[in-house]
Amino acid sequence: xxxxxxxxxxxxxxxxxxxxxxxxxxxxxxxxxxxxxxxxxxxxxxxxxxxxxxxxxxxxxxxxxxxxxxxxxxxxxxxxxxxxxxxxxxxxxxxxxxxxxxxxxxxxxxxxxxxxxxxxxxxxxxxxxx
Amino acid sequence: xxxxxxxxxxxxxxxxxxxxxxxxxxxxxxxxxxxxxxxxxxxxxxxxxxxxxxxxxxxxxxxxxxxxxxxxxxxxxxxxxxxxxxxxxxxxxxxxxxxxxxxxxxxxxxxxxxxxxxxxxxxxxxxxxxxxxxxxxxxxxxxxxxxxxxxxxxxxxxxxxxxxxxxxxxxxxxxxxxxxxxxxxxxxxxxxxxxxxxxxxxxxxxxxxxxxxxxxxxxxxxxxxxxxxxxxxxxxxxxxxxxxxxxxxxxxxxxxxxxxxxxxxxxxxxxxxxxxxxxxxxxxxxxxxxxxxxxxxxxxxxxxxxxxxxxxxxxxxxxxxxxxxxxxxxxxxxxxxxxxxxxxxxxxxxxxxxxxxxxxxxxxxxxxxxxxxxxxxxxxxxxxxxxxxxxxxxxxxxxxxxxxxxxxxxxxxxxxxxxxxxxxxxxxxxxxxxxxxxxxxxxxxxxxxxxxxxxxxxxxxxxxxxxxxxxxxxxxxxxxxxxxxxxxxxxxxxxxxxxxxxxxxxxxxxxxxxxxxxxxxxxxxxxxxxxxxxxxxxxxxxxxxxxxxxxxxxxxxxxxxxxxxxxxxxxxxxxxxxxxxxxxxxxxxxxxxxxxxxxxxxxxxxxxxxxxxxxxxxxxxxxxxxxxxxxxxxxxxxxxxxxxxxxxxxxxxxxxxxxxxxxxxxxxxxxxxxxxxxxxxxxxxxxxxxxxxxxxxxxxxxxxxxxxxxxxxxxxxxxxxxxxxxxxxxxxxxxxxxxxxxxxxxxxxxxxxxxxxxxxxxxxxxxxxxxxxxxxxxxxxxxxxxxxxxxxxxxxxxxxxxxxxxxxxxxxxxxxxxxxxxxxxxxxxxxxxxxx
Numbered sequence: 001x002x003x004x005x006x007x008x009x010x011x012x013x014x015x016x017x018x019x020x021x022x023x024x025x026x027x028x029x030x031x032x033x034x035x036x037x038x039x040x041x042x043x044x045x046x047x048x049x050x051x052x053x054x055x056x057x058x059x060x061x062x063x064x065x066x067x068x069x070x071x072x073x074x075x076x077x078x079x080x081x082x083x084x085x086x087x088x089x090x091x092x093x094x095x096x097x098x099x100x101x102x103x104x105x106x107x108x109x110x111x112x113x114x115x116x117x118x119x120x121x122x123x124x125x126x127x128x129x130x
Numbered sequence: 131x132x133x134x135x136x137x138x139x140x141x142x143x144x145x146x147x148x149x150x151x152x153x154x155x156x157x158x159x160x161x162x163x164x165x166x167x168x169x170x171x172x173x174x175x176x177x178x179x180x181x182x183x184x185x186x187x188x189x190x191x192x193x194x195x196x197x198x199x200x201x202x203x204x205x206x207x208x209x210x211x212x213x214x215x216x217x218x219x220x221x222x223x224x225x226x227x228x229x230x231x232x233x234x235x236x237x238x239x240x241x242x243x244x245x246x247x248x249x250x251x252x253x254x255x256x257x258x259x260x261x262x263x264x265x266x267x268x269x270x271x272x273x274x275x276x277x278x279x280x281x282x283x284x285x286x287x288x289x290x291x292x293x294x295x296x297x298x299x300x301x302x303x304x305x306x307x308x309x310x311x312x313x314x315x316x317x318x319x320x321x322x323x324x325x326x327x328x329x330x331x332x333x334x335x336x337x338x339x340x341x342x343x344x345x346x347x348x349x350x351x352x353x354x355x356x357x358x359x360x361x362x363x364x365x366x367x368x369x370x371x372x373x374x375x376x377x378x379x380x381x382x383x384x385x386x387x388x389x390x391x392x393x394x395x396x397x398x399x400x401x402x403x404x405x406x407x408x409x410x411x412x413x414x415x416x417x418x419x420x421x422x423x424x425x426x427x428x429x430x431x432x433x434x435x436x437x438x439x440x441x442x443x444x445x446x447x448x449x450x451x452x453x454x455x456x457x458x459x460x461x462x463x464x465x466x467x468x469x470x471x472x473x474x475x476x477x478x479x480x481x482x483x484x485x486x487x488x489x490x491x492x493x494x495x496x497x498x499x500x501x502x503x504x505x506x507x508x509x510x511x512x513x514x515x516x517x518x519x520x521x522x523x524x525x526x527x528x529x530x531x532x533x534x535x536x537x538x539x540x541x542x543x544x545x546x547x548x549x550x551x552x553x554x555x556x557x558x559x560x561x562x563x564x565x566x567x568x569x570x571x572x573x574x575x576x577x578x579x580x581x582x583x584x585x586x587x588x589x590x591x592x593x594x595x596x597x598x599x600x601x602x603x604x605x606x607x608x609x610x611x612x613x614x615x616x617x618x619x620x621x622x623x624x625x626x627x628x629x630x631x632x633x634x635x636x637x638x639x640x641x642x643x644x645x646x647x648x649x650x651x652x653x654x655x656x657x658x659x660x661x662x663x664x665x666x667x668x669x670x671x672x673x674x675x676x677x678x679x680x681x682x683x684x685x686x687x688x689x690x691x692x693x694x695x696x697x698x699x700x701x702x703x704x705x706x707x708x709x710x711x712x713x714x715x716x717x718x719x720x721x722x723x724x725x726x727x728x729x730x731x732x733x734x735x736x737x738x739x740x741x742x743x744x745x746x747x748x749x750x751x752x753x754x755x756x757x758x759x760x761x762x763x764x765x766x767x768x769x770x771x772x773x774x775x776x777x778x779x780x781x782x783x784x785x786x787x788x789x790x791x792x793x794x795x796x797x798x799x800x801x802x803x804x805x806x807x808x809x810x811x812x813x814x815x816x817x818x819x820x821x822x823x824x825x826x827x828x829x830x831x832x833x834x835x836x837x838x839x840x841x842x843x844x845x846x847x848x849x850x851x852x853x854x855x856x857x858x859x860x861x862x863x864x865x866x867x868x869x870x871x872x873x874x875x876x877x878x879x880x881x882x883x884x885x886x887x888x889x890x891x892x893x894x895x896x897x898x899x900x901x902x903x904x905x906x907x908x909x910x911x912x913x914x915x916x917x918x919x920x921x922x923x924x925x926x927x928x929x930x931x932x933x934x935x936x937x938x939x940x941x942x943x944x945x946x947x948x949x950x951x952x953x954x955x956x957x958x959x960x961x962x963x964x965x966x
Contacts, residue, residue, distance in 0.1 A: 008960050015958070017951055019674060019700040025957040034958075038674050055716040058704040060677040067677030069704040069712050074677070085598045109960060121715035122747040122761045 007096050007103035013040060014100070019061045023047055024104065029114030032093050033057035034102060035077050037064060042102050043077035044095045046113045050075075050088030053119040091116075140168045143451065144229050144243035146219045146394065148173025150182060151424030151440035152249030153201055158448030160209055166452060169211045170241045172231055176216040177273055178203050181588070183437060185276050189304030195273060200588050214239055222246070222398045224417060245419055245451060248395060248406060252388040252425040252435070257292065261354025266366040267382045270301045279383065283308035286380030290314075290369050292351060294321040298385035299334075302343055305381070313344040313377055315351060315369070325477045329493065330500050330516040337473060337498065346377070354382055390426045390433045405433035410458045412447040421447045429459060436464050437590055456638060456669060463530050474515075476522035479529050480504055481514035490543050501543060508536040508909070521545035523613035534909035537869065546610055569615065570608045575601040577615060584619040592616060634679045636672040641682070641896035644668065648686050659687060659695045675701075682897035685784070685820065689892045692934035699949050705782035708954060709941040710767055713760065718767060720759040722776035723817065726791045726809035726829075727755030733776060740773045754788030754826065756781070765955055771942040777817070778942040784898075785820045786827070786888075789813040790838065794831030794848070803848025805831035808877060812846070815881050818938040819888060819931070822895035822904070827884070840868050843891075843901040844884050849873075853880050857887055857913070858905035866902045869910055872918055886917050886927035889934075893927075 016022050016036040023031040024044075033047040033056050043064070047057045054070030064077045074083040080090035091113035096103040105112075143159075145152050148171050156169065173179075177199070184198040206213040217231040217239055229246065231239045254269030256262055266282065268275050282289070283305055291302040294316030306312045314321075320331030321338075335345055350372040358364030369379045390405035400416045401407045405428025407415045412427065414420045423443040425435050434440055439462035449457035463479065483489050483504040490503045497517070503525065504512035509532055513525040524546040528535060535542055563569070565578030583589060583598045592613055596603045602612045632638050639647075647668055648658050658664050661683050665675060675683070680701035687695035699707045710718035722737070737757060741749055748760040756779055762770055771778075781787055791809035795801035809829040819825070828839040829846040839845025841861035845868050847854045852875040859868025871887075874880050890913065895904040905913055917924050939947035 010960065011958050015953065017700055017953070020951075020954075022953065023957040025959050031957060052714070053716075054714075055712075058708070058712060058716070060680065060703065061700070062674050062676045062680065063672055065676075070714065072677060104960075119715050121713050121717065 006106055008106050008109065010034065010102045010104050012100055013042060013097065013102055016042065016102070021057045021059075021061060021066070023055075023057045024109075026109050028110070029112075030116050030118060031055075031057065032104065032109065034095070034104075035061055035066060037061060037077070042095050042097055044093035044104060045075070045077065045080050046091040046093070046116060048090060048116050048118070049073055050080075050082055050090050051086070053117075055118075056090065141166060141244040142242055143167035143169045143245045143247065144241050145169065145171045145247040145249060146222075146229065147249035147251055147424070147426075148175065148177075148179055148213070148215065149249055149251050149424060150179060150200065150437065151251070151444055152247060153179040154441050155247060155249070155423055155444035155447050155451075156209075156211070157201075158445050159451050162448065162454070163452035164209075167245070169209075170229075170243075171206070171211055171213045172217050172219045172229065172239075172241075173213070173215045174218040175272055175274070178206065178213075178215070180273065182272070185270075185273070186300040186304060189276050189279055189301065190307050191304075195276075197585075212241075219394060222394065224398055224420075227419070243419075245421065247447065247451075248414075248420060248422040248426060249424045250391040250394055250426045252433075253391045254384060255387045255389050256384055257351060257386060259351055259353050261356060261361070261366065262384075264354055264356045264366040264382075265364065266380060267354055267384070270297055270383050270385050271388070275383075279305060279381065280308065282381040283310050287311055288313075288378045289381040289383065290377060290379040291383045291385060292369075293383075293385035293387070294318070294345070294347075295324065295385065295387070296322060298383070299338070301383050301385055303338070303341075305383070306342055310381070311344075312342075313346060313379075314338075315346045315349045315371075315377075317348065317350055319348050321345075322475075325481075325514075326475065326516070327482055327502060327514050330475060330477075330502070330514050333495060333498065333500055333516050334473065334475060346371075349373075349375075354379070388425065388435065390428065392426060395422070395426070402428075404428040404431060410446075410460060411450050411455075412443055412459060413450070421451065423447050430461055432461065434462060434464065436462075438462065439464065441590060454671070456671065458638060463526075474517055474519040476519040476525075477512075477514040478522070478526045479510075479512035480506075481512040483512065487511060490539075492543055503542060505535065505539075508534050508539075510535055510542070520614065521610075523617065524610045527610065527613075531907070533906060534911075537906070537910055569611050570599075570601040570603075573600040573603060575599050580612065580615050581619045584616060589616070633682065634676055636670050636675050636679050637668060639668055644683065645686055645690070645894075645896070648683075648690050657691060657694065659691055661687065661698055661701055677703075685822065685897050689820065689934075697949050699951055706784070707951075708764065708767065709778060709782060709948075709950065710762065710764075711782040715761075717761045717763055719781075720762050720767070720770055720774075721752060721756050721779040721781035722774050723779040723813075724756050724776070725813050726789055726806050728806060728810070729757075733774075736774050736776075740770050743773065744770055746770075752781070752788075754781075755790050756788060765957065768952065768955055777940050780817065783820065784823050785818070786813070786816050786825045788826055790826070790828040790842070792830050792832075792836035794829075798831060800834060801831040801848070802850050803831045803853065805829040805837065805846075805848055808846060808848070808853070808880065809837075811877060811881065812884060816885060816888065816931070816935065818935055818940070819892070821888065821892050822897050823900045825888065825891075825901070841865065842868060844868075844887060846880055846884070852876075855880065855883055858901045858910075860900055860902040862900070864902070869905070871914070882924065882928045883917060885931045886924040887913070889927040889931040890916055892931070892934075 010024055021033050021035040025031055031047040032044050035043045047055050049056055049068040051073045054068040056066050058069040059066040065074050067074050073086050075090055080092040082088040093108050094105045179201040181198040181200050187193040219229055220232045221230045227243050229241045254271045268278050289305045289310040289312045291298045292315045294314050302312045302314050320328045321335050322331055352370045352372050354366050355361040355368045356364045357367045366379055366382050368376050370376045392402045392406055395406045396402050400414050406422040406426050408422050408427045408429055412421050412423050414422055424440050443459050446457035446459040487504045487506045492501045499517035502514045510528045563577050567577050569575055569577050580599050580601050587598055589595050602609045631640055633641055651657050664683050681703055684698050684701040688697050705711050710720055744766045746759045746762055750758045752758050789809040789812050791806045794805035795803055812827055825843045827844045828837040828842040830837040830839045831848045835847055839847050841859040845856035854873050855871045856868035857871045860866040891901050891904050941948035941950055945952055
């Protein structure tokens with residue numbers, strides 16, 4: 001049983017659009033994406049598709065899935081698993097809902113899945129400079 | 131009392147027949163309702179489900195029996211299915227609902243059912259001639275027949291195949307490859323008369339003769355003569371014909387056709403006519419508890435023998451068995467291809483032609499190439515090809531889609547590669563491509579990977595290949611190529627099915643049906659104005675759709691009922707939700723609108739300042755005469771828009787993008803018209819216009835056409851006496867030259883005709899269909915009729931567009947009106963000290 005100090009307030013459920021999501025910034029590691037479905041359930045995943053690192057928070061939410069905005073992989077909100085036949089998994093985060101507020105686990109925010117990075121784009125990506 | 135009994139008794143499903151169609155039905159059922167039934171399967175053969183189509187390659191020694199097993203015994207075990215192999219069902223008691231199998235040794239197996247699935251397939255037709263029961267006389271239908279032929283080839287010399295159809299020729303080819311002297315006996319004057327016309331049939335015969343097969347055409351079998359008892363018993367030794375001639379035969383293969391196996395169904399007193407008669411839900415008309423799929427089932431008078439239609443049937447039956455109750459099978463179109471390595475032939479549709487059809491024929495008997503296309507009312511209705519079949523799948527697609535071919539008629543014969551294609555090095559011969567050749571340029575899928583997936587995972591449809599390999603899953607330009615690879619690898623019985631393609635997995639309805647449902651007011655006069663309303667009205671299978679149907683329906687609603695339907699940003703792709711273009715690293719690009727491609731020092735200064743202020747890494751000039759700022763962070767987007775102070779370029783949207791112009795008569799010494807001004811006028815009149823897909827215009831001031839108006843959705847070219855208008859060009863995946871549409875005099879006319887064309891496309895185009903595909907689908911003549919010949923209709927369309935665009939907000943500035951949820955730009959942060 002977790003004590004109250006283990007959970008940190010993120011936002012109200014209503015701060016997340018229905019069938020939408022918000023990004024939660026953290027000190028270390030990529031953002032956490034919090035999703036809200038049509039039943040007002042809230043889910044949290046690392047904001048990174050297992051395929052090519054796309055930001056899942058920007059995808060279209062339907063049922064208990066989100067479609068990655070980059071290449072349309074479908075990721076399960078409950079477990080972070082990619083739908084078959086794609087294979088891969090996004091780290092998931094624990095969520096607590098209480099009185100219309102969304103809480104994430106402090107320890108997870110600090111230490112869970114912090115070693116993932118976003119793909120690099122732009123001139124920094126170029127190999128030859130003339 | 132047994133406490134281990136489950137609280138609720140599962141329903142019992144019994145399947146009679148263990149073949150491809152039936153087992154596929156079970157697979158579909160287990161996918162959607164894994165725990166609904168306790169399943170029992172009876173199979174007459176001693177094998178698990180195998181790929182019957184691939185028996186020919188096994189006979190020819192190209193594959194082994196183990197390789198063609200689709201579901202090994204372990205599959206049945208893992209799914210908790212009770213399997214009785216080698217057990218023929220001998221009777222069914224429909225009153226007590228019991229299936230009974232009596233073996234010759236007297237043992238009886240019984241199984242009770244709540245639902246019964248009859249997949250008894252078909253039986254080979256055996257000619258009723260004396261000697262048909264002799265040793266060495268067989269049909270060609272299953273593993274036992276195949277093994278008998280392989281065995282005979284090691285011990286005997288002379289083989290006779292009766293029947294010059296698809297199956298007979300495959301059998302003859304296989305026996306010949308195994309070293310036998312093979313004679314094919316065919317009662318008709320040409321081979322494969324049900325699939326080929328006489329010219330192609332003749333070419334096929336010559337080619338097979340060159341390989342060593344012998345043919346007796348028009349020969350009628352009188353009797354088969356045995357080795358003992360004055361020819362009445364023992365092993366077959368020869369075949370006698372009605373004209374008195376006789377040919378030696380140690381093996382006779384009867385391949386004169388198949389008949390739906392309906393003996394059991396008849397004994398159950400189910401209605402049988404050309405097969406077990408079923409409804410669109412694959413239930414028998416006699417007994418709704420009993421389903422039938424596969425070669426034994428007659429749907430609307432047709433018993434199909436190809437894999438794809440049968441799988442489609444299986445899907446529908448599974449849907450009903452799972453109690454979803456929404457699938458409908460509505461029949462299939464089929465095509466044929468012979469699986470004899472090295473011989474290419476293909477036919478589909480009405481390839482014979484009749485008095486109402488026209489034919490385009492190319493015949494080169496010496497080169498071994500023959501192609502015939504049958505056309506009726508500007509549509510392809512049949513195709514028959516020999517020697518060069520690379521475009522078979524393309525023709526089949528044209529035929530299936532009912533696409534109007536008037537505009538490509540002159541090039542039709544030369545195939546799809548002549549219509550212009552990019553992205554796979556112009557490869558169009560699937561068979562001759564090396565395994566490491568790239569098929570799908572978007573997803574980098576090589577031919578070898580596709581073949582491997584088809585073989586190992588047992589794929590049969592283009593959708594399955596798409597899912598497993600991603601080939602043709604993006605731009606789709608390689609679909610024809612992938613279909614060909616599928617045909618070559620999975621075997622010739624592959625056929626693409628549905629006449630109406632469902633929008634996505636959430637529904638059975640196609641785009642046309644959804645559009646028309648939205649346009650048609652309900653009986654109570656109400657309109658469908660919300661996505662939820664559409665889902666409810668059309669019985670959507672999923673609670674809130676998916677990433678492919680929601681954006682489509684959202685577009686259909688706002689384009690059909692402007693100012694009434696409310697836009698739903700959460701049903702739009704991210705680019706149209708954040709009004710910028712997402713990049714691979716999750717940053718965005720910003721392209722401001724520059725009317726007609728003209729800018730000013732002031733605008734450039736503001737852009738330059740924003741680049742510095744927000745550390746924007748890349749500034750690029752686009753192909754549409756605008757400036758692209760790449761790598762903008764999402765939280766900076768609003769500030770960048772504000773600082774630049776230029777309208778949204780909609781470069782991220784399915785909407786009017788750029789209007790490209792040349793300099794025109796203001797400066798150019800060649801210019802005949804003021805193209806820049808015309809471009810600006812068009813752009814100001816039609817920006818903020820959402821459409822099924824992106825829309826691009828271009829205006830050139832003279833026929834030198836520096837603005838490249840010939841590859842735009844609408845291209846305007848200035849000539850001395852006015853303006854020429856071109857439509858439905860495309861510079862993308864398929865480079866398509868725009869069609870000349872009409873000649874106009876004034877600026878007002880150009881606006882009106884362009885607007886009317888766009889509005890027609892907005893109202894009738896399917897979501898993600900470019901103008902080129904829309905015009906191809908409905909035909910240029912139709913578009914001309916609506917825009918050029920119907921003055922009132924054209925004016926009405928132009929007014930409708932103006933009404934829709936009037937007062938439309940600029941999403942970069944009017945956030946509230948454009949429904950831009952500005953919360954998305956800011957990340958949430960964990961504030962210290964607010965832990966609950």
